[in-house]
Amino acid sequence: MKKRILTPLIFSILFLITAFPQSKILINMDLNQTDHLKAYGITYRALTKGYKADWLLNYKGGSFLIDYSDELAAECRLNNVSFETITLSQATEIYSFVQSEENNMDVVRLEKAPKVAVYVPPGFQPWDDAVTLVLEYAQVPYDKIWNDEILKGDLDKYDWLHLHHEDFSGQYGKFYASFANAQWYIDQQLLYEQDAKKNGFKKVSEMMKTVAIDIKNYVGKGGFLFAMCSATDSYDIALSAVNVDICEQMYDGDAADPGSQQKINYDNTLAFTNFKLEMNPYVYEYSDIDIQPIEVGNFENDYFTLFEFSAKYDPVPTMLTQCHANIIRGFMGQTSMFRRSTIKNSVIILGQRQGTDQVKYIQGNYGRGSFAFYGGHDPEDYQHAVGDPPTDLSLYKNSPGYRLILNNILFPAATKKKQKT
Amino acid sequence: MKIAPLILVLLIFSVHAQQRNEQKFSLAQSYEQIGDYKSAVKLYEELYQSDGANAMYINALYRTYTQLKNYAALVNILDERIKQKPDDIEAYGMLGSTYYLMGNEEKAVEVWNKPFQSGNINPVFYRVVGNFVLERRAFEIAIDLYEQGKKASEDKVLYAFDLARLYSLTMQFEKAAQEYCYILSNQPSQQQIVESNVFQNVNRPGALDATIKVIEDCAEKNNLSFSFLLARLYSEKKSYQKAYEIYLYIDEVQSSKGRDLYNFGRQMFSEKEYKLAADIFKKITDDYPDSPVNSQASLGYARSLEASLLEDYEKTLPLWKPYFPLKKFESEETEKVLSAFNAIINLFKHSEPAYESMLRIAVIQFYLLNNYEEARRLLETIVKEAPLSKNSAEAYLELGNIALIDGKLDEAEKDFSSILKLLSASEEQKNKAIYKLGKVNFYQGNFDEAKKNLSKVLGNLKDNSANDAIELTLLLNPQMNDSSNLLIYAQAEFLAEQKKFDDAAASYNKLAENQQAFVLRSISAINYGEMLIAVDNYNEAISVLENVSAEGxxxxxxxxxxxxxxKINQYGIKNFSKAEEYYQRLLADYPKSIYTDDARAQILFLQNKPET
Known part of the structure; x- marks a missing residue:
C-alpha cells in the first residue's frame, strides 16, 4: 500500500529533475525576499526565454524554482531579487518535501508566459491603475486594448485580460455629481461617445454592453479575466442590464427605463446576484454590492485575511492566494469590497474581513475560463483619489496586496493537471 | 344689480379653481422630485387638459414624458402647441429634442431649424434652440445652428465665444482658434477671457500647435491682444526666442520700460534658460536706465550669468570621485559675471543686493578662480560692514572653509563660532557651523569637544549635517581608546580637507599597514585608495582597492x-566591460551594500550605452 503511494511520487520527482542542468535557482518568496514584485517579473521573463519554472505552492511563501543560468542569476541581482543557487540533490529534497502527502504544498509547472492585455482607454497613464503600475514595475510586458480591439475580436490573441476601474455600465464612473464640469470628465464622455459612434452604436451604454458580452464570451472560451475596483461590479451590472436601459439622461441623453431594477437579469452575471442598483446620478455608487466606508468603521482596523486552500486539491485558489502574509492591509477604491449576500454561491471567496460580510477577493469559473475580482484601487494607497500622484512601488517592493495581483499573471502559465479524485 | 353677484360667484369659483390647480401642480412636482413620474404625469395631464395654453404645464409634461419615454404623447402635445402658438420657440426646441430621442435625427434637425426659416426672427432664439440641441449632445447640429446665429446676430462676439467652446469641446482646435481671432479682432478688450479659455484646452492633444498656427496667421500687427496671446503660446511650446521677440515688440509699443520683459526674464530664469534670461535682463538695463525695474534687472542679469557659469563649471567636475582637487576654471564668461556683480556693488552701495553680490563674487573667486586672498577680502568686508545682513552667516562659513584649506584651524574655529552669535543666521546655518566646529575639533585632536559638538547636531536628525555628523561620531566612539592612531587619522583627514592628497595618502597608507589599528586600518586603506583616485593615480588605486576587496x-x-x-573603470580608464563586471560583483558578493542601488543604475546605464 505504502509502495503504491510512493511510486508515483518518485516518478514525478524524476520527471521534474530530468531536465536539470547542474543547479537551480530558488527564488524564496517568504519574508526574506528582497523584492517580491520583481520576482514575478523574473519568473515571467524566464518563461518567455524558454526556461522551465516550477511554482512551489505554500513552500517558503510560494517560491519559484528555475533552471540555473548565469544570465538569470545576473538578472536577479540587477533587479534586487534575492535567490539561492541550489544543487540537484537539494532540489530533489525540496520537490520531495513539497510533494509529500503530509504537507499542504504542491508543485505547479509553469510552461508558457501568458500574453497579457490590459483594458485601458487611449491616453491613460500607467499610474491610473494598480495592475499596469505593478506590471511596469515588475517589467512584465502587456498590450493595451480598448473597445475597438475587443469589438473586432482581438481578445482571442490573449491569455489574460485585466480590467481596472473602467465603467461598463455606461455611467462614466458615476463621477457626474463631482466632476461634470471637469475637463477630464468632459473629454472622457466625448471620447466614449465618438468611439460608440465609430463602432456603430447610438449610445455608449449599448457599446459597453456589447463589450461586456464579448469579454464574457472570451472567458467562456478559456480566457482569464482579472478585474479590480469598480470594473468588478460595473462589469457584472452591465451584464445584468443587457436588455435594460439603466442610464439616466446625463449619461446617454434619455431617461433610464422605468422599473429597470425589476428588469435586470442576474443569470447573465459572472459573480454577483440579488444586488440593488443605485441609479441616482448624484450618488457615487453603482449598487449595494460595494461596502460603504461607514461599514468599514475605523480605517486603522481595515485588514483582510486570505483563506488557506488545499494545494493538492484546490490548486487554482491556492495559486491566487500565495503570499508571505496572511493578514493584509485593506485599501479603498470606488468599489472597495463586495457584500457577501450579493455574491453567487458558485464563487469561491479567497479573502475577506474576518467576522464581517465584507469580501475582498473572489474567484470563479465560467465555461472553460476563470475570473478573479479584487476590490479596491491601490493596495498601497489606502484612499487613492482622482488626481493623486502615482504610488512609487520601489518603496513597496514587498507589498502583499500587490503580490496578489501578480499571482493572477502567472496563474494562466500553469500546466493544467488532472484533478485528483 | 343682478350681474354683480354672478360676477362675484364666478370670481370666487375662478380663484378656487386656480388655487386647486396650484395645489395639484405642487403635488405633481413633489411626485416628480421623488421619481414617481407616473403619478406626476397623471396630474400634469389633468392640468394640461384644464389649461392647454399654460407653458408651465407643457414644460412639466416634457420633463415627465421624457422620463417615461412616452415620446408619442409628447409629440402630439408639442405639435398642438406649435399650431396654437407658432412663435413659441421653446416648443420647437422640445419637439426637436423629442424626435431626436425617438432616434429620428432628420426630423429633429428639421424642427429645430423651422423657426429660423421665416427670416424675421430674434437672433437670440438661436441660442434658445441651441441649448436644447446641446442637451442632446448633438454638437455638430449645435455648431450649425450657432454659425447661423452668428450670421444673423449683431452680437457676433457672443456667438463666437459659444462656437469656440463647441469647437474646442469637439477637438476642432483650428476652428476654435479662428473664433478667438474673430473675438480679438473685434473686441481686443476680451483678451484675458480669450487667453483663459485658450489655456483651458491648450494641453489637449494637438491643441497647442493648431492654435499657434491659426493665431499666427490672423494676428494683426497693431492689435496687442494677439501679441500677448502669441507670446504666452510660444512660451507654452518652449519657443522662448520667439516669445522674447514678441515681448520686445510689446515693450516697445507700450513704452512700459521693460516691465513685461522683466516678468518674462524671471520666467526664463525659473525655467533654467539662463542665457536667454541674461539677455533679457541686459536688454532692460541697457535700454531703460530709468526703468522702475532696473535694479532688479541688474541683479537678475548677474544671477543669470552666474547660474549659467556654474552650470558649465559643474560639468567639468569629476563628481564620481570621492575627493578631487580644486582646479582653476578658465572661462570667458567668468569676467562677465564678476563685472555684472561689481556693477551692482557700485550702483547700490551698502545695500543687501551689494552684499549678496560680494558674496557671489567671493564664492567664484574661491572655488572657480582659487583666489583665496580676494575671496577672503570680500567676505571680511561683508562680515565687518554688515553683520546683520542675511549674507553674513554664509560669508563666515566660506571664511571658515578658506581657513581650513589654508590649514588655519584656530581661524576656522573663530569663523564657524561667529555664525552661532549671528541673529540673522538660520537654524540650518547654525547646525552646519556646529558640525564644522566638530570637524575642526577633530582635526585639532580635541576628541571630547568634537563629540560634544557632533552630538548637538544629532539633536536634530532632520538637519542636512546630521548624516555627516553620525558618520564621524561612529568613528570617534569605538576609537577613543586608540587615541594615538586616531590622531594620525585626524591629521590625514585634515590634509584631505586641505586637498593635500599626496600627503594625506601617505598618512592613510601608514595606518592601513598598521595591523594594530583595527577599524582605522580598514577605513584608512579605503581612504588611501580614494586619495590615489583624487590624484588620478588609477593603477595604484586599483591595486590598493583590489587588496581591500580581497579581504572580503x-x-x-x-x-x-x-x-x-x-567607478575607476567606468570614468577613469573607461573600461566599460570591466566596470560592469565590478558592479555585477558588488551585487553578487554584497547584496546588502548601500552602493547596490547605484551599481544597478550604472549597469543599466552601461548596458544601454550605444558604444558598449
Missing amino acids: EKNIYADKAVYLLG
Missing part, C-alpha cells in the same frame, strides 16, 4: 572598494 567580509569597506573599482 574581514574588511567592512570591501564593498566600497569593489564599487570604487567599478
Whole structure:
C-alpha cells in the first residue's frame, strides 16, 4: 500500500529533475525576499526565454524554482531579487518535501508566459491603475486594448485580460455629481461617445454592453479575466442590464427605463446576484454590492485575511492566494469590497474581513475560463483619489496586496493537471 | 344689480379653481422630485387638459414624458402647441429634442431649424434652440445652428465665444482658434477671457500647435491682444526666442520700460534658460536706465550669468570621485559675471543686493578662480560692514572653509563660532557651523569637544549635517581608546580637507599597514585608495582597492572598494566591460551594500550605452 503511494511520487520527482542542468535557482518568496514584485517579473521573463519554472505552492511563501543560468542569476541581482543557487540533490529534497502527502504544498509547472492585455482607454497613464503600475514595475510586458480591439475580436490573441476601474455600465464612473464640469470628465464622455459612434452604436451604454458580452464570451472560451475596483461590479451590472436601459439622461441623453431594477437579469452575471442598483446620478455608487466606508468603521482596523486552500486539491485558489502574509492591509477604491449576500454561491471567496460580510477577493469559473475580482484601487494607497500622484512601488517592493495581483499573471502559465479524485 | 353677484360667484369659483390647480401642480412636482413620474404625469395631464395654453404645464409634461419615454404623447402635445402658438420657440426646441430621442435625427434637425426659416426672427432664439440641441449632445447640429446665429446676430462676439467652446469641446482646435481671432479682432478688450479659455484646452492633444498656427496667421500687427496671446503660446511650446521677440515688440509699443520683459526674464530664469534670461535682463538695463525695474534687472542679469557659469563649471567636475582637487576654471564668461556683480556693488552701495553680490563674487573667486586672498577680502568686508545682513552667516562659513584649506584651524574655529552669535543666521546655518566646529575639533585632536559638538547636531536628525555628523561620531566612539592612531587619522583627514592628497595618502597608507589599528586600518586603506583616485593615480588605486576587496567580509569597506573599482573603470580608464563586471560583483558578493542601488543604475546605464 505504502509502495503504491510512493511510486508515483518518485516518478514525478524524476520527471521534474530530468531536465536539470547542474543547479537551480530558488527564488524564496517568504519574508526574506528582497523584492517580491520583481520576482514575478523574473519568473515571467524566464518563461518567455524558454526556461522551465516550477511554482512551489505554500513552500517558503510560494517560491519559484528555475533552471540555473548565469544570465538569470545576473538578472536577479540587477533587479534586487534575492535567490539561492541550489544543487540537484537539494532540489530533489525540496520537490520531495513539497510533494509529500503530509504537507499542504504542491508543485505547479509553469510552461508558457501568458500574453497579457490590459483594458485601458487611449491616453491613460500607467499610474491610473494598480495592475499596469505593478506590471511596469515588475517589467512584465502587456498590450493595451480598448473597445475597438475587443469589438473586432482581438481578445482571442490573449491569455489574460485585466480590467481596472473602467465603467461598463455606461455611467462614466458615476463621477457626474463631482466632476461634470471637469475637463477630464468632459473629454472622457466625448471620447466614449465618438468611439460608440465609430463602432456603430447610438449610445455608449449599448457599446459597453456589447463589450461586456464579448469579454464574457472570451472567458467562456478559456480566457482569464482579472478585474479590480469598480470594473468588478460595473462589469457584472452591465451584464445584468443587457436588455435594460439603466442610464439616466446625463449619461446617454434619455431617461433610464422605468422599473429597470425589476428588469435586470442576474443569470447573465459572472459573480454577483440579488444586488440593488443605485441609479441616482448624484450618488457615487453603482449598487449595494460595494461596502460603504461607514461599514468599514475605523480605517486603522481595515485588514483582510486570505483563506488557506488545499494545494493538492484546490490548486487554482491556492495559486491566487500565495503570499508571505496572511493578514493584509485593506485599501479603498470606488468599489472597495463586495457584500457577501450579493455574491453567487458558485464563487469561491479567497479573502475577506474576518467576522464581517465584507469580501475582498473572489474567484470563479465560467465555461472553460476563470475570473478573479479584487476590490479596491491601490493596495498601497489606502484612499487613492482622482488626481493623486502615482504610488512609487520601489518603496513597496514587498507589498502583499500587490503580490496578489501578480499571482493572477502567472496563474494562466500553469500546466493544467488532472484533478485528483 | 343682478350681474354683480354672478360676477362675484364666478370670481370666487375662478380663484378656487386656480388655487386647486396650484395645489395639484405642487403635488405633481413633489411626485416628480421623488421619481414617481407616473403619478406626476397623471396630474400634469389633468392640468394640461384644464389649461392647454399654460407653458408651465407643457414644460412639466416634457420633463415627465421624457422620463417615461412616452415620446408619442409628447409629440402630439408639442405639435398642438406649435399650431396654437407658432412663435413659441421653446416648443420647437422640445419637439426637436423629442424626435431626436425617438432616434429620428432628420426630423429633429428639421424642427429645430423651422423657426429660423421665416427670416424675421430674434437672433437670440438661436441660442434658445441651441441649448436644447446641446442637451442632446448633438454638437455638430449645435455648431450649425450657432454659425447661423452668428450670421444673423449683431452680437457676433457672443456667438463666437459659444462656437469656440463647441469647437474646442469637439477637438476642432483650428476652428476654435479662428473664433478667438474673430473675438480679438473685434473686441481686443476680451483678451484675458480669450487667453483663459485658450489655456483651458491648450494641453489637449494637438491643441497647442493648431492654435499657434491659426493665431499666427490672423494676428494683426497693431492689435496687442494677439501679441500677448502669441507670446504666452510660444512660451507654452518652449519657443522662448520667439516669445522674447514678441515681448520686445510689446515693450516697445507700450513704452512700459521693460516691465513685461522683466516678468518674462524671471520666467526664463525659473525655467533654467539662463542665457536667454541674461539677455533679457541686459536688454532692460541697457535700454531703460530709468526703468522702475532696473535694479532688479541688474541683479537678475548677474544671477543669470552666474547660474549659467556654474552650470558649465559643474560639468567639468569629476563628481564620481570621492575627493578631487580644486582646479582653476578658465572661462570667458567668468569676467562677465564678476563685472555684472561689481556693477551692482557700485550702483547700490551698502545695500543687501551689494552684499549678496560680494558674496557671489567671493564664492567664484574661491572655488572657480582659487583666489583665496580676494575671496577672503570680500567676505571680511561683508562680515565687518554688515553683520546683520542675511549674507553674513554664509560669508563666515566660506571664511571658515578658506581657513581650513589654508590649514588655519584656530581661524576656522573663530569663523564657524561667529555664525552661532549671528541673529540673522538660520537654524540650518547654525547646525552646519556646529558640525564644522566638530570637524575642526577633530582635526585639532580635541576628541571630547568634537563629540560634544557632533552630538548637538544629532539633536536634530532632520538637519542636512546630521548624516555627516553620525558618520564621524561612529568613528570617534569605538576609537577613543586608540587615541594615538586616531590622531594620525585626524591629521590625514585634515590634509584631505586641505586637498593635500599626496600627503594625506601617505598618512592613510601608514595606518592601513598598521595591523594594530583595527577599524582605522580598514577605513584608512579605503581612504588611501580614494586619495590615489583624487590624484588620478588609477593603477595604484586599483591595486590598493583590489587588496581591500580581497579581504572580503574581514574588511567592512570591501564593498566600497569593489564599487570604487567599478567607478575607476567606468570614468577613469573607461573600461566599460570591466566596470560592469565590478558592479555585477558588488551585487553578487554584497547584496546588502548601500552602493547596490547605484551599481544597478550604472549597469543599466552601461548596458544601454550605444558604444558598449
